[in-house]
Amino acid sequence: MKTKTRRLIALICAVLILAAGLYAVVYAKINLPPTYDGSKVDVNDLYEHPDHENLKDADGAAAIIVQKNLKEAYAANDVASIVFDFRGYDTLGESFILLTAIAGSFVILAKHRKEDLPKEQEGGQTDEV
């Protein structure tokens, strides 16, 4: 009985979470405007109509892009603003890849470190047996 009720509760929770996720996806699809598609930023305009911009600076188009990015992300370094602001999810995933890789290698290589650990744990286990 207990396992049955537990399974029922887990099923209800899974259905609720799935329903909430589905609702969020549909809501985002219908109501939210697209973010960061470049239409509000004039870099799009720079690409399609270069005549509208003043390209006679020393840096040319790069200076214009940096100025536009300063208004958007408030960072002087475009690469940093892309890595940590516009593509923050990507950096999060990258750092979690590193975390997972180190956890996996720890599982494989940890037997070499057992000699360094204190032997009280092993003694406790034998006493219980």
Next chain:
Amino acid sequence: MKYKKGIEQKNIIVKCGSDKFLPFALVFGLYVILFGTVSPGGGFQGGVIVASSALLLYLGYGYKTASKAINSEALRVGESLGATLYVILGLGGIFVGSVFCRNIFYNDGAVGDMISAGTITFMSYAVGFKVLCGVGFLLLLLMGILAPDADDEKEEAK
């Protein structure tokens, strides 16, 4: 490697080289982390440079000294701490009412200062701390494969 009277005979050139280059590696790595948002580089790259100093320590002095000098448990905790800090800083954008990883407090410092880009700077520091701890821990693990065999040989030689 040769052993004489229980003392590990290391090449003096490698030892002096690790002595000379270790502080420079640490300072340069911390510089790359701190100025990651205004100059080439960033948290990831600087963290790897700092972690490479553990390898220098191992090359110069062997596994036992390196594992005594570096607290591996603290590194393991610090990696999770850095990841959590990154997520908290990223969630700040949602609490303000925008998207994940939005730059929230950007009105500090002039453009080009060390701390000038608001949240981006601190996210870079969090990633740098996380990579520093993670890669350092990974290097210690990899040293652990190589080293205990050498120590066993040393005990057998006794």
